[in-house]
Amino acid sequence: MSQPIEKVSIVVSRGSLEGVYPGLIMANGARMEGIEATLFFTFFGLDAIIENRMDGLSVATVGNSAMRMPGGLKMPTILGAIPGMSKFATVMMKKEMEKIDIPPVREFIEMISDAGGELYACKATVDMFHLTKKDFCPQVNDIISVGQFYEKSAGAQIIFT
Amino acid sequence: METVEIVGRKLELDDDGHLKNLNDWDKEIAQEFAKLEGIDAMTDRHWLVIDYMRKEFKEKGDAPSIRKLTKESGVDTKELYALFPKGPAKKAAKIAGLPKPKGCI
Numbered sequence: 001m002s003q004p005i006e007k008v009s010i011v012v013s014r015g016s017l018e019g020v021y022p023g024l025i026m027a028n029g030a031r032m033e034g035i036e037a038t039l040f041f042t043f044f045g046l047d048a049i050i051e052n053r054m055d056g057l058s059v060a061t062v063g064n065s066a067m068r069m070p071g072g073l074k075m076p077t078i079l080g081a082i083p084g085m086s087k088f089a090t091v092m093m094k095k096e097m098e099k100i101d102i103p104p105v106r107e108f109i110e111m112i113s114d115a116g117g118e119l120y121a122c123k124a125t126v127d128m129f130h131l132t133k134k135d136f137c138p139q140v141n142d143i144i145s146v147g148q149f150y151e152k153s154a155g156a157q158i159i160f161t
Numbered sequence: 162m163e164t165v166e167i168v169g170r171k172l173e174l175d176d177d178g179h180l181k182n183l184n185d186w187d188k189e190i191a192q193e194f195a196k197l198e199g200i201d202a203m204t205d206r207h208w209l210v211i212d213y214m215r216k217e218f219k220e221k222g223d224a225p226s227i228r229k230l231t232k233e234s235g236v237d238t239k240e241l242y243a244l245f246p247k248g249p250a251k252k253a254a255k256i257a258g259l260p261k262p263k264g265c266i
Binding site for chain 2: 033111
C-alpha cells in the first residue's frame with residue numbers, strides 16, 4: 001500500500017499573482033488534510049510576504065500565451081503589453097477568486113500561518129535584494145539558507161512552484 | 162460502501178467512511194464518530210462548528226470552506242485546528258454526518 005503524504009515543503013519562486021497562488025492553495029490544502037506544510041519563498045516569490053508589496057501582486061500578461069479575453073477568445077500576446085492590461089487581468093482574476101472563496105494574499109498567508117503552516121524567506125534572495133526581517137509580514141517565521149530549508153524538509157515532499 | 166454498527170444502530174457509510182444518509186445523524190452518533198477521530202470530549206465549541214456545518218450543508222448542498230466557516234461561525238482558524246487536529250474540514254464534516262467537503266479552500 002502506498003504511504004499517505006505527511007509533510008510538504010513548497011517553494012514559491014514567482015511573484016506574479018498566478019505565480020504565488022498555487023503554492024498558497026497547496027499549502028493551505030495540505031493543512032486542511034492534516035499534512036504538515038512549510039512554505040519557502042525565494043526570488044520574486046518573496047513579494048508575497050513583503051509587507052508593503054503583498055497586497056499589490058498582479059497577473060503577468062506579457063509573454064503569457066495562454067491568456068484569454070473575457071468570453072474565452074485567445075488574446076494575442078502583444079496585447080498583454082498594453083498599459084493597464086495587467087491591472088485589468090488582475091482585477092478580473094481577484095473577482096473570480098473571491099467568488100470561489102479564495103482569500104486575498106495577506107489573508108491567505110494569515111490563514112496558513114494560523115493553521116500551523118510555517119513560512120520562510122530565502123536568505124540568498126534577502127541578501128541580494130538588501131531586505132531585512134523588518135520588511136516581511138509578521139507571519140514569516142525566519143530567514144533561512146537553502147541548507148536549513150533542506151533540514152526543515154526532512155521527510156517532506158518538496159514541491160517547486 | 163460499508164455498514165457499521167454504532168450505538169446499536171446499523172449505519173451505511175460512503176466510500177470515504179462518512180455517513181451516507183444525512184438523516185441517520187444524531188448527537189450520539191456524532192460523539193461516536195468524534196471518538197473514532199481522536200476527539201474524546203465534544204465541547205460547546207465543537208458543537209458550534211458542527212451545527213454551523215450542518216446548517217450550511219442543508220442550505221447550500223456542500224460543507225462550507227474553512228474560510229467561510231471561520232468567518233461566520235465565530236471559531237477562528239487557530240481554534241478550529243485546535244478543536245479538530247489533523248484535518249479540520251474533513252474531520253468536522255465526518256462528525257457532522259456530512260460527505261467529505263468538495264472545495265479546495
